[in-house]
Amino acid sequence: MSKGFQKIISTAVPLNIENVDTDQIIPARFLKATSRDGFGKNLFRDWRYENDDETKPKKDFILNNPAYKGRILIAAKNFGCGSSREHAAWAIKDAGFDVVVSSFFADIFKNNSLNNFLLPVTVSESFLQKIFTALEKDPQTKIEVNLREQTIRLSGSPETLSPGEGLGEAFGISAYKKTCLLNGYDDIDYLLSSKEDIIKYEAENTL
Amino acid sequence: MFLHHAVLKKGKMGKTLFEKIWDKHIVKTIDGGPSVLYIDKHFIHEVTSPQAFTGLNKRGIKVFRPGRVIATADHNVPTLNQHLPIKEELSRLQVEALKKNCAEQGIELYGLGHPFQGIVHVIGPELGITQPGMTIVCGDSHTSTHGAFGNIAFGIGTSEVEMVLATQCILQTKPKLMRINIEGQLDKAVVSKDIVLYILSQITSSGATGYAVEFAGSAIRSLSMEARMTICNMSIEMGARCGMIAPDETTFNYLKGRKFAPSGEKWERKLTYWKTLYSDKDAVFDKEITINAEDIEPMITYGTNPGMGVGITGHIPALNEIEENEKLSFEKSLAYMGLQPGTNIKGKKVDYVFIGSCTNSRIEDLRMVASFVRGKHKAADVEVWIVPGSKQVEKQAIEEGIDKIFAEAGFTLRQPGCSACLGMNEDKIPAGKYCISTSNRNFEGRQGPNARTFLASPLSAAAAAITGMVTDVREMLTSNN
Numbered sequence: 001m002s003k004g005f006q007k008i009i010s011t012a013v014p015l016n017i018e019n020v021d022t023d024q025i026i027p028a029r030f031l032k033a034t035s036r037d038g039f040g041k042n043l044f045r046d047w048r049y050e051n052d053d054e055t056k057p058k059k060d061f062i063l064n065n066p067a068y069k070g071r072i073l074i075a076a077k078n079f080g081c082g083s084s085r086e087h088a089a090w091a092i093k094d095a096g097f098d099v100v101v102s103s104f105f106a107d108i109f110k111n112n113s114l115n116n117f118l119l120p121v122t123v124s125e126s127f128l129q130k131i132f133t134a135l136e137k138d139p140q141t142k143i144e145v146n147l148r149e150q151t152i153r154l155s156g157s158p159e160t161l162s163p164g165e166g167l168g169e170a171f172g173i174s175a176y177k178k179t180c181l182l183n184g185y186d187d188i189d190y191l192l193s194s195k196e197d198i199i200k201y202e203a204e205n206t207l
Numbered sequence: 208m209f210l211h212h213a214v215l216k217k218g219k220m221g222k223t224l225f226e227k228i229w230d231k232h233i234v235k236t237i238d239g240g241p242s243v244l245y246i247d248k249h250f251i252h253e254v255t256s257p258q259a260f261t262g263l264n265k266r267g268i269k270v271f272r273p274g275r276v277i278a279t280a281d282h283n284v285p286t287l288n289q290h291l292p293i294k295e296e297l298s299r300l301q302v303e304a305l306k307k308n309c310a311e312q313g314i315e316l317y318g319l320g321h322p323f324q325g326i327v328h329v330i331g332p333e334l335g336i337t338q339p340g341m342t343i344v345c346g347d348s349h350t351s352t353h354g355a356f357g358n359i360a361f362g363i364g365t366s367e368v369e370m371v372l373a374t375q376c377i378l379q380t381k382p383k384l385m386r387i388n389i390e391g392q393l394d395k396a397v398v399s400k401d402i403v404l405y406i407l408s409q410i411t412s413s414g415a416t417g418y419a420v421e422f423a424g425s426a427i428r429s430l431s432m433e434a435r436m437t438i439c440n441m442s443i444e445m446g447a448r449c450g451m452i453a454p455d456e457t458t459f460n461y462l463k464g465r466k467f468a469p470s471g472e473k474w475e476r477k478l479t480y481w482k483t484l485y486s487d488k489d490a491v492f493d494k495e496i497t498i499n500a501e502d503i504e505p506m507i508t509y510g511t512n513p514g515m516g517v518g519i520t521g522h523i524p525a526l527n528e529i530e531e532n533e534k535l536s537f538e539k540s541l542a543y544m545g546l547q548p549g550t551n552i553k554g555k556k557v558d559y560v561f562i563g564s565c566t567n568s569r570i571e572d573l574r575m576v577a578s579f580v581r582g583k584h585k586a587a588d589v590e591v592w593i594v595p596g597s598k599q600v601e602k603q604a605i606e607e608g609i610d611k612i613f614a615e616a617g618f619t620l621r622q623p624g625c626s627a628c629l630g631m632n633e634d635k636i637p638a639g640k641y642c643i644s645t646s647n648r649n650f651e652g653r654q655g656p657n658a659r660t661f662l663a664s665p666l667s668a669a670a671a672a673i674t675g676m677v678t679d680v681r682e683m684l685t686s687n688n
Contacts, residue, residue: 018536019412019512023650028629032283032297034257034304036365046652051638076536078413081446081512082650083629084348085255086364107382107416107448108348112364174380176240187366188266191374194234194243198376201234201245 005117005181008098009144009155011070014135015062020075021082022109026091028083039087040094067139074131074143075102080109089116099145101152103128114177115187121145121152127169130154147173147181221487223384224453225419228359228484232342234376241378247341249275249371250327251314253305254282254631255346259369260308272375273313277336280305280318281326282631286594286621289319298632312372325597325623328352328565332436333599335465339454339481344371348443349565349647355435356462357454357484359419362443382448383417383493386486388424391500396681398575399434400567400645400664402426403441404506404516406498412514416446418494421486426500427452432461433571440566441647444513453485505680508649508662509552511540515649516662517552519679525549543651544659545639552661552677559642560585560672561654563594563621564628567645567665570603576669577609579680585617586675592634593618594626618672630655643671 030042048063050056057064079102089112103125113120134141134154144153153168234243283298293299309316317323323330328349331337337353343360346368353360371377420442435452442450462468469477504518526548529537562576585591593613595601601623604610613620627634628646635655636642642660645668649660670680
């Protein structure tokens with residue numbers, strides 16, 4: 001998702017593990033860079049490779065499964081807990097994802113994602129399970145995320161769903177953040193434009 | 208554990224401690240969005256700040272209020288031979304970048320070799336920079352530590368570090384409010400680390416996500432400042448936005464006379480304000496929990512998140528005690544740890560003991576360990592690392608002769624830094640080895656690739672160092688301890 005996000009239709013990668021912490025997303029030993037670039041190759045490093053060896057990918061890890069590709073990462077409950085390292089969001093983004101879907105995100109990770117135009121989409125636990133089931137049955141299942149309408153929809157392979165099951169769900173996002181994402185603004189732009197208010201606050205609040 | 212139901216009241220209600228501080232720091236609120244929150248103190252370190260400075264340079268702007276920013280080097284630094292250049296090139300470059308950025312922007316840096324250097328969440332309080340009623344941020348999730356003084360302190364990402372450097376403000380949405388009361392008398396050998404591990408075992412590692420948590424109750428009031436910091440430190444492990452404890456005489460006595468604490472007339476003025484910082488009797492929380500202090504025993508974790516802990520006499524849950532949808536994650540976790548469901552952890556052999564981190568590396572922690580191990584010696588095949596939280600803690604430990612007690616016990620007293628808590632420097636636990644650790648996270652690979660972590664109190668860690676296995680420290684206590 002480059003700046004100015006509207007809608008994404010993509011296949012997805014399902015990571016059905018709960019409580020994924022940011023140490024798994026990007027281990028601490030890869031935090032030594034002084035730029036924001038290049039973290040994607042170390043995304044989930046210790047889950048991807050045996051003994052840190054890139055020639056020995058762990059076959060059972062989903063990111064190593066050629067059947068699953070796409071710009072949407074489907075994660076389980078309490079994704080992104082632990083350390084505040086923004087490198088986690090940078091790594092996911094750098095690996096080609098624009099959206100992360102979960103039933104529950106850790107606070108700091110969610111903010112970090114939004115600040116990097118990586119859209120965190122919170123869905124109900126039941127809809128999340130539907131997505132996992134659909135992807136398990138058909139890795140080609142496409143998911144549509146529409147930020148303007150705030151909807152997420154399973155598309156492409158409706159036959160993978162049981163009769164009567166919903167195909168989509170609405171998701172929440174603050175009106176402010178939505179405007180930022182749709183237009184490619186960031187918080188620093190906004191705060192810099194508020195300097196006068198900040199200086200006024202300082203003058204009135206000396207203790 | 209008792210869960211209260213939030214009572215909806217009409218009319219004017221009192222304010223919580225959180226609200227009193229929050230309201231005072233709002234510059235303005237965006238319609239349908241977050242508030243612009245003014246930040247009193249901003250701590251930075253070498254790992255999460257370089258990209259923020261690069262961002263400022265790209266925008267062509269300077270740090271807005273350099274006097275409100277305090278820097279130290281802690282995450283990456285070696286804990287031996289700190290007087291020598293850092294061997295590991297990338298670490299050295301990060302530490303050098305911090306030095307350069309601070310010099311260019313006029314930020315006070317307590318870097319390697321400075322008498323105030325140390326873990327960012329240890330030095331803020333010990334220097335008296337951390338004070339009640341403040342808003343404090345740092346690009347580190349354990350910033351919640353500072354909340355022990357009755358302030359709003361939380362961890363932020365690097366984009367937010369840039370935001371605060373640029374404007375001394377951050378955009379924040381007001382979290383929900385939770386109060387956790389710990390009432391009653393703590394059992395002997397039960398310390399604040401056990402309290403917080405117990406809370407985590409009850410509410411899980413996501414039990415406070417979306418909330419600011421106030422810790423209260425008679426057991427909390429009875430704790431020293433340093434013990435309170437241990438609890439607030441780990442509020443992020445419950446997912447909380449921040450943790451806090453209302454300031455009281457313990458807080459004021461701790462602060463008085465510290466390097467950057469106010470003095471004279473200013474102290475009196477601040478003190479008057481600080482004494483107003485408590486949750487009013489009729490203040491309403493979105494959620495309230497009460498725990499009996501008597502229910503808490505020395506705690507130990509068995510899994511790969513801090514919520515996976517039990518009392519030392521308890522056992523790892525059996526498979527039939529785990530909810531169906533959590534079985535996969537539970538089994539993955541135990542497989543990583545090399546442990547079996549339904550078994551005891553007590554008696555499990557340990558290879559390493561790490562006493563340190565922003566959770567438990569303060570002088571009281573070191574004193575607690577020293578008083579327990581005096582005259583004892585570590586088990587033969589256990590490696591014991593003691594890493595003080597700061598140069599000041601290290602100096603005090605040496606002045607008090609604690610270093611000699613450690614040396615006689617076969618423990619190594621290293622130099623200050625984050626060290627084996629996150630294994631960014633060379634202090635890593637080897638693959639497959641078990642470490643009983645006073646740090647805050649037992650995540651997979653946290654202490655080194657494939658390292659296995661048992662989280663515990665300094666006292667329980669010290670007991671394991673002596674016996675070479677996970678031990679109920681109460682069985683080793685004599686009248687001398």
